[in-house]
Amino acid sequence: MSYAVDFTTVSTTGLESSPVADALAGLRANEARYFKNKYDHVFTVEPAxxxxxxxxxxxxxxxxxxxxxxxxxxxxATEFEVEGIRMAYVFYESGLSINVMYALDEAGKRAVGFKLSDGMDVPEELGAFKFARQKSKLAGTIRGSYFVIKNEY
Structure with a gap:
């Protein structure tokens, strides 16, 4: 069952098994607010x-x-298209959020972004990345990193 993420009343619906469920819900709500404000897109997720x-x-x-x-x-997870960009998000039990921004035209930007929920450690598999910090009213401190996609998917 899909779920439209409400960024005014943050809910842990679907994320209850995460040890950082509240922070992950805030991170998910932060993304929902961004897409609503920038693209007027309702951020809707479904069970993985x-x-x-x-x-x-x-x-x-x-x-x-x-x-x-x-x-x-x-x-x-969720997948959608806005302004010629295919977006995909996966939210993990550890508190990790991964998004793929994949421009549909050849010259567009393509990247993978990682965001760590407040209170989680950097996963071992992402230890090579440097994480920048950003403050969020919904998610506390978010640590993020990314890399550019080089191949076609």
């Missing part, structure tokens, strides 16, 4: 089991581009 194609696409890019395999189970 119902979004196997999206989770698989993100996992494939991580593994083929950088040899990264995320050990935490995926809880939720």
């Amino acid at each position: 089991s119902d979004a196997a194609a999206t989770v698989g696409w993100v996992s494939r890019i991580l593994e083929e581009e950088r040899g990264i395999v995320i050990s935490a189970p995926a809880l939720e």
Whole structure:
């Protein structure tokens, strides 16, 4: 069952098994607010089991581009298109959020972004990345990093 993320009343719906569920819910709400304000897009997620194609696409890019395999189970995912950019998000039980921004035209930007929920440690598989900090009213301190996608997916 899909769930439209409400960024005015943050809910842990679908994220309850995460040890940092409140912070992960805030991170998810932060993304929902961004897409609503910038693109007037309602950020809707579904259980990872119902979004196997999206989770698989993100996992494939991580593994083929950088040899990264995320050990935490995926809880939720979403995929949508805004202004010629294919976006995919996967939220993991550990508190990790991974997004893929994939421009549909050849000259556009393509990247993978990582965001760590407040209170979680950097996963071992992402230890090579440097994480910048940003403050969020909804999510506390978010640590983020990214890499540019070089191949076609």
